[in-house]
Amino acid sequence: MxxxxxxxxxxxxxxxxxxxxxxxxxxxxxxxxxxxxxxxxxxxxxxxxxxxxxxxxxxxxxxxxxxxxxxxxxxxxQVGTFSEAFTPVVHLEKMLSLQDVFSLDEVRAWADRITAEVPDEPYLCEVKIDGLAVDLVYERGRLTRAATRGDGTTGEDVTANVRTIGSVPHRLSEGDGFPVPELLEVRGEVYFPTADFERLNEAQVEAGKAPFANPRNAAAGSLRQKDAAKTAERPLSFIAHGLGALQGFQPESQSRSYEALAAWGLPTSPYWRVVPTIDEVFAYIDEFGGKRHGLVHEIDGVVVKMDDFGVQRRLGATSRTPRWAVAFKFPPEEVNTRLLDIKVSIGRTGRATPYAVLEPVRVAGSEVEFATLHNADQVKAKGVLIGDTVVVRKAGDVIPEVVAPVAAARTGDETEFVMPERCPECDSVLAPAAEGDIDLRCPNGRTCPGQLRERLAYLAGRSCFDVDRMGYIACAALVQPLEPAEPVLTDEGGVFDLRIEQLLPIRVVVRDPDTGLPKVDEKTGRPKVVTPFAKQPDKKTGEILPRKNAEEMIQNLDKAKSQPLWRVVNALSIRHVGPVAAQALAEHFRDLDRIRNADEAEIAAVEGVGPTIAAAIKDWFAVDWHREIVERWRAAGVRMRDEDPDPSEALPQTLEGVSVVITGGIPGYTREGAAAAVKARGGKSTSSVSKKTGVVVAGDKPGSKYDKAVELGVRIVPGEDFERLLEHGLPESVTQNDENEPE
Missing domain, CATH: 1.10.287.610 (Helix hairpin bin)
Incomplete structure (x- = not known):
């Protein structure tokens, strides 16, 4: 209280x-x-x-x-509001992903590697909830922050929304034998209970709204509402399944940590079990494979962990996954349905992709109408014909795909798919972008409605300008309106010059974001037409006023001009350039003009970029209308450079060029904080020990990296000397004695 x-x-x-x-x-x-x-x-x-x-x-x-x-x-x-947008927050400790395996043989191979190092240690098995991973931070028992996983290092601040979830305590209770710790970082899953999800979809349909595809999407969409009051309307739940940073609490095992979490009032799974042998792990997998649709929530597999935290620390992790855990994914469900047609969609870089139009069928908990076919060669390789009965599954229980035809069900009326010669959106002749390319592309990059629609939707998305209210319908309306006859935008150069009066007359056919196909009004049987930006004319005056979403879209476009450079680079839709490469380029060059003017070799030399991306960047800037987009954005006030760091605030580069590996707990630092401190001093923080490693910082309870450093004779500095290392750099003389401590 x-x-x-x-x-x-x-x-x-x-x-x-x-x-x-x-x-x-x-x-x-x-x-x-x-x-x-x-x-x-x-x-x-x-x-x-x-x-x-x-x-x-x-x-x-x-x-x-x-x-x-x-x-x-x-x-x-417990209902709050979330104002403009989600704030990025850095997790106290990185949220690693789990290694996925798809067969019991792979589980056994993983277990054999583990038991070779730590024989006769128990396993903890738990179901893998099909939800949204979140990170909760409690300080002195009070919930102070909640964030999505994001990229593992940085997530979205969804504290206000998570506070509306009834199963997430705002304050931890004092548990029997478990005092509330000073700091507790909890990892868990937000999910939609299966029964509640079914009721939600029934209500959606009754209200004339589209049902959600699956519980995970419903959970993610509900949690990411900008208005937390809307999140509160959805019956989300939470289950804790891991720990991050800790102060004042050091459990000896995963199972013991679950007992503590439950004692403090945090919900844990009722299905976890500690077992002594790999055969009992297999029995657990078999048991819950049969129960996967009968639990309170959807699951897509089983997670197997080493229960003992000392063993976990000894086994360590790669840069992405812990070595002490593995996620067994259930085989994706397969169903048969009829392939009604094969059509082609055009992506934002012009790629023409065949996709299957299916007789609607439920697969792995959601209804499927479309499935990917990748490219014309894949269609031919699979041997599917239009009209076939086909096997459909969800790859990883997420992306629907056509597996194969059921040849025995053929009637002789099936027809072969022929890849179109012309773009279905603009009628340009399709062709490979370069010799040897498998994919066909539409060369009309500037004005092809399909490409422009997809590019606009991409630049408005979270990994680019993050323009709220500029959704798929709005993007299609700007490019393919019924009225006026001419589109408002003929390329993305004018997106920041849009005015509200341009939007009011627009009428548009609603399109499916997965396929670009027009949606059909069930009542009339004709394409569904809306006025996305304007209210209905006033019955007395005939005056047409803008919808609130149109006004907010214009306002959000104005705010988006100040986004950092990497988002601008990513928004240009340069082939092969995604968020990771965009961030590397922005950090290195700090100015879009410098990227444009750099030679190909200089761009390729940027860590994380390489020659393929470098060539794509030079090709992109060689096109006149691409450069015109940049200049129009510049004239509209879009940020084109990031300020250089203030030299007066720069720290001494005491570790310049030194490769540093950190293992174990460092006093006063999270793992991510320690890595950032190394980088700020000019060092390179790496995750694995090799002969090229300059120094290993061994903190409290170091893992296998310490053993590797001893084996290779790499310098070792104790964690309590980390501050001294940052301030003074490598000691002039560090000898390896029996304890591997500095002299």
Whole structure:
């Protein structure tokens, strides 16, 4: 509970009604919080919904009469708002991905590698929830931050939204034998309970809205609402399955950490199990493979971990995945359906991709109407014909794909697919971009409606300018309007010059974002037409006013001009250049003109870029209308350079050129913070030890990297000397004695 201010208390010192109300408020808040925990975390409510509502209404009445009792920890305050956009936040410790395996033989091979190093150690098995990974930070028991996984290092701040999830406690409870730690970073999964998801989709259909594809998408979309009140309307749940940074808590095992998390009020999976042998791991996988659609949530596999944290530390991790855990993915479900047609979509770089139009069928928990066919060669290689009965599955339970035809079901009426010679969007002749290319591309990069529509949707997305309210319908409307006859944009150069009066007359056919195909109005059987930017004319005056989303889109475009350089580079849709390469280029050159004017060899030399990307960049800037886009954006005020770091604020480059590996806990630093400190001093923080490693910093409970350093004779500095290393650089003389400590 949050504190009532001393001033407020003093004002009511002699008011017995206030004292009574405060006592009842505390009792109610605690009781409601406990009921929520039972309902969301244990699935074992002890009162009915109506009884719960009565308690909540009483709490609201007390806070209405005595507003000073309302505080951020009250159950009535679990709905907040999230203003403009999600703020990027750096995780205290990096969120690693798990190594995926798809057969029991691969699980056994992983286990054999482990037991060769640490024989006779128990495994912890748990189901792999099909949800959205999040990172929660508790400081002195209070939830201070929640973030999505993001890229593992940096995620999106979704604190306000996560606070609306009933199973996530705002404050940790004091557990029996588990004092609340000073700092606790919790990893877990936000998910949509299966039954709630089905009810949500029924409500969506009844309201005339499109149903969600699957529980994970519904969970992700719900959690990423800009308005947390909308998130609160969705019955999301949370389960904790791991730890990040810790202070004041050092469990000896994964299972012990789960007991602690449950004691503090954090929900953990009821399905985890510690087993001593790999055969029992296989039995667990088999058991939950049969139950995968009968649990409270959807699962897509089983995670197997070494239970002992000492073993985990010893085994260590690669730059991406821990060596002490593996994720067994269930075989994707396969179903048969009819292939009605094969059509071709045009991507933002002009690639022509065949896709299957299917008789709708449910696969792995969601309805599928379209499936990828990759390219014409793949269609031929698979041997599928239009009209075939085909086997369809979801690759990784995510992307629908056609596996093969059911040849025995053929009637003789099937027809062969012929790749079109012309672009279905602009009628240009399709051709390979270069000799030897398998893919055909539309050469009309500037004005092909399909390419431009996809480029606009991409530049408005999260990895580029992040323009809220500029969704797929809006992008199609700017490029392919029914009215006016001419498109508002003929390339993306004018996107930052858009005016509200240009948008009001636009009528457009609604298109499917996966295929670009027009959607059909179920009532009329004709393409669905909307006025995306304007309200219906006033019945009395005939005046046409803009929709709120149109005004906000224009405002957000203006704000987007100040996005950092890497987002601008990524938004140009240069072939082969994605977010990672864009960030590397921006960090190295810091100015778009410098990227444009650099020679190919200089670009290729940038770490993470290489010759293919360098050639694509030079080719892109060689095109006149590409350069015109840059100049129009520049004239509109789009940021074209990042400021150089202030030399006066630069730290001494005491580790310039030195490769540093950090293992174990370093006093006062998270792992990511220690790596950043090395980079700030000119060093290179690497994840593996080799003969080229300059120094290994061995902190508390170092892992296998310490053993590797000893084996190779690499310099070792204890963690308590990390600050000295940063300040003074490598010691002049470090000898390797039996303990590998500096002299």
């Amino acid at each position: 949050g504190r009532v201010s001393t001033t407020d208390t003093n004002q009511h010192r002699e008011d017995p009604d206030f004292d009574s109300a405060r006592a009842r408020h505390e009792t109610l808040a605690a009781e409601i919080t406990e009921h929520r925990r039972r309902y969301y975390a244990e699935d074992a409510p002890t009162i009915s919904d109506s009884q719960f509502d009565e308690l909540m209404h009483e709490l609201v009445d007390i806070e209405t009469a005595y507003p000073q009792l309302k505080n951020e920890d009250s159950p009535t305050q």
